[in-house]
Amino acid sequence: MVPMDMAFAKFPFLSAILLSCVAGLLVILFIPEERKGLIKGISAIFSGIALVLSVIIFFAYDKSLGGLQFVEKLPWVASPCISYFNGAGGFNLPLILLTGIVHFTGVLTMWELETRVKEYFALYFLLVTGVFGFFMSLDLFFTFFWYDVSLLPMYPLIAIWGTTQKEYASMKLFLYLLAGSALVLPAIIYLFAKSGLNTFDLVALMEPGTFTPFQQKFAFIFLYLGFGILAGIWPFHTWSPTGHVAAPTSVSMLHAGVLMKLGAFGILRVAISLCPEGWQYWSGLMAVLATIGIVYGVLVGLTQKDLKYVIGYSSVSHMGIVGLGLSTVTAEGLNGAIFQMFAHGIMTALLFSSVGYIYERTHTKMIPELGGLSRVMPVASGYFILGALAGIGIPGFANFWAELAVFISAIEVYPIGGIFAICALVLSALFMLRVVQQTFYGPKNASIKHHLPDISFGQGLPRMMLAGVLLLFGFFPSLMFEVIQTFTIPFMEGLPR
Amino acid sequence: MVGPLIILSGMTLALGFFEAPLETFLIGNAGIGIQAEGAGLWLISVSMALVIFGGFLAWFEFGRKGSQQVGFVERIPALRALFSERWYLDHFFGWFVKNVVYRIFADLSAQNDRRVIDGCIDGFSRLVVRSGRALSTLQSGRVRYNLMVTFAVLAPVALYFLFA
Numbered sequence: 001m002v003p004m005d006m007a008f009a010k011f012p013f014l015s016a017i018l019l020s021c022v023a024g025l026l027v028i029l030f031i032p033e034e035r036k037g038l039i040k041g042i043s044a045i046f047s048g049i050a051l052v053l054s055v056i057i058f059f060a061y062d063k064s065l066g067g068l069q070f071v072e073k074l075p076w077v078a079s080p081c082i083s084y085f086n087g088a089g090g091f092n093l094p095l096i097l098l099t100g101i102v103h104f105t106g107v108l109t110m111w112e113l114e115t116r117v118k119e120y121f122a123l124y125f126l127l128v129t130g131v132f133g134f135f136m137s138l139d140l141f142f143t144f145f146w147y148d149v150s151l152l153p154m155y156p157l158i159a160i161w162g163t164t165q166k167e168y169a170s171m172k173l174f175l176y177l178l179a180g181s182a183l184v185l186p187a188i189i190y191l192f193a194k195s196g197l198n199t200f201d202l203v204a205l206m207e208p209g210t211f212t213p214f215q216q217k218f219a220f221i222f223l224y225l226g227f228g229i230l231a232g233i234w235p236f237h238t239w240s241p242t243g244h245v246a247a248p249t250s251v252s253m254l255h256a257g258v259l260m261k262l263g264a265f266g267i268l269r270v271a272i273s274l275c276p277e278g279w280q281y282w283s284g285l286m287a288v289l290a291t292i293g294i295v296y297g298v299l300v301g302l303t304q305k306d307l308k309y310v311i312g313y314s315s316v317s318h319m320g321i322v323g324l325g326l327s328t329v330t331a332e333g334l335n336g337a338i339f340q341m342f343a344h345g346i347m348t349a350l351l352f353s354s355v356g357y358i359y360e361r362t363h364t365k366m367i368p369e370l371g372g373l374s375r376v377m378p379v380a381s382g383y384f385i386l387g388a389l390a391g392i393g394i395p396g397f398a399n400f401w402a403e404l405a406v407f408i409s410a411i412e413v414y415p416i417g418g419i420f421a422i423c424a425l426v427l428s429a430l431f432m433l434r435v436v437q438q439t440f441y442g443p444k445n446a447s448i449k450h451h452l453p454d455i456s457f458g459q460g461l462p463r464m465m466l467a468g469v470l471l472l473f474g475f476f477p478s479l480m481f482e483v484i485q486t487f488t489i490p491f492m493e494g495l496p497r
Numbered sequence: 498m499v500g501p502l503i504i505l506s507g508m509t510l511a512l513g514f515f516e517a518p519l520e521t522f523l524i525g526n527a528g529i530g531i532q533a534e535g536a537g538l539w540l541i542s543v544s545m546a547l548v549i550f551g552g553f554l555a556w557f558e559f560g561r562k563g564s565q566q567v568g569f570v571e572r573i574p575a576l577r578a579l580f581s582e583r584w585y586l587d588h589f590f591g592w593f594v595k596n597v598v599y600r601i602f603a604d605l606s607a608q609n610d611r612r613v614i615d616g617c618i619d620g621f622s623r624l625v626v627r628s629g630r631a632l633s634t635l636q637s638g639r640v641r642y643n644l645m646v647t648f649a650v651l652a653p654v655a656l657y658f659l660f661a
Binding site for chain 2: 172175235238296299300302303304427430
């Protein structure tokens with residue numbers, strides 16, 4: 001593997017993003033509970049700052065230079081060597097941008113929240129701090145730390161503000177994710193001990209020859225399964241649809257849009273980067289689990305009656321596409337997998353955001369109780385339909401390019417798995433179009449009132465942003481591919497064969 | 498309606514006569530002749546026979562004097578149904594989605610998700626809870642239970658060190 005070039009930051013953009021979340025959290029804690037409007041305003045301002053900074057670093061990243069940029073390194077503990085070490089490259093810039101977008105749109109989506117607003121936004125900011133920290137950290141200790149920071153707030157956020165089976169869902173989610181964490185931690189300690197470098201520095205640990213092939217194979221499977229639970233790999237996925245259904249709208253957006261990507265990113269950043277030979281050794285197993293996940297997610301989704309469950313199972317299927325891309329051990333597969341993480345995150349946030357609005361107005365998410373909704377709420381229906389079309393993989397949306405890149409490489413490397421996955425895509429069209437037809441078209445359900453208000457311009461703003469991003473990267477995919485390739489091509493060239 | 502048909506058939510005939518220059522224009526010299534070599538005489542004969550048979554059938558059914566002006570497809574009910582139902586493709590698709598995709602694969606997967614995957618996890622959770630409850634009976638605070646647990650732990654350890 002080639003050592004990564006590093007360009008230190010003149011302005012600490014990455015820390016500024018983290019600080020905007022921490023500062024937002026602290027300011028919210030000092031505002032009196034009853035000043036709900038101010039809390040929401042402050043949340044919007046600080047999440048807006050994080051979004052602007054994320055957009056700046058995405059577009060300011062020098063693609064001709066490549067490598068790690070905006071690097072910040074501050075030694076913290078001398079022995080074992082732990083540093084506050086952040087950096088951005090083709091592997092994490094799309095995900096930092098994704099988090100910035102979903103964070104900001106999530107705050108706007110929850111503008112009508114009236115229950116325990118202060119606690120909600122404080123926990124929400126804590127969750128996002130953990131997610132940002134995880135994506136930008138280049139120190140294994142901090143990677144694990146931020147990983148746990150992002151998981152902890154999920155429990156109260158679902159248990160307090162959730163809906164369907166919220167206690168069961170929050171407990172299940174928390175136990176599953178802790179089990180994943182319990183697999184990751186021993187693997188990290190094992191790698192730290194076996195490296196003999198006495199450091200948690202990911203860049204130093206990535207140097208060729210740090211670990212023997214056996215050590216890589218052994219640690220990889222723990223890291224893959226541990227992070228894979230969070231990524232929703234089959235058969236460890238059932239926490240995810242249940243959690244999506246129970247969570248409040250913006251948490252569902254973050255949960256499916258960003259949190260599941262933490263798992264896939266962990267596989268890429270920790271498991272694959274540190275144990276490339278383990279990756280090659282276990283890639284067949286990864287492909288099998290991913291293909292089953294793609295097909296299985298669609299099939300179970302076909303039987304669901306709850307709109308959120310439908311999106312939840314489609315997420316299992318779409319995350320399977322990420323897994324399939326990672327399993328191909330090719331630059332194209334990695335490109336597709338990283339792009340799919342981004343595209344799926346935006347698409348699923350749009351879908352959950354639209355369902356959240358429909359649920360607030362109709363008080364139901366059950367498909368048989370809806371029907372003909374586009375006659376009453378054409379704009380809200382339009383946003384959902386846009387998200388569904390992106391999910392099917394229609395050209396013009398970002399998802400199309402991501403799925404195309406994954407399937408091209410999958411067909412080359414695993415022809416049978418690739419064919420199964422493509423067949424599942426056809427079924428996924430059936431699955432999404434069925435939902436669209438039954439929910440938004442046909443005769444209007446008698447229980448739906450005529451005068452339900454449609455999404456206003458202000459309420460539609462976050463949905464517009466999400467749809468706009470899907471279309472932007474759908475029409476200009478090179479904006480994303482060029483950034484991702486600065487990581488994938490040198491990484492694959494330096495891979496031991 | 499006749500106008501477009503005349504234009505289209507005229508263009509088809511013209512393209513047929515100018516096949517070679519057109520092919521050169523489209524794919525260059527590289528592709529010329531490849532198709533003809535691979536096709537063989539039998540394919541040309543079968544194609545021509547089919548065209549002639551089609552022409553004859555059309556004349557027989559509709560063109561000759563005293564013809565009924567009704568095609569054989571209309572006269573045979575089974576064939577008529579086959580074509581009017583578009584080869585039953587929609588029926589087959591509907592049947593396949595309903596009975597194979599939904600009833601077999603989707604329902605089985607959903608059952609598996611609920612009963613097997615979640616069932617294992619829920620079962621394991623219940624086992625942990627019940628084991629915890631069973632073990633909690635030992636935590637009665639009575640000295641004799643505490644001594645019994647201490648003995649149960651220490652005895653195997655002592656035996657191990659004595660005889661190992």
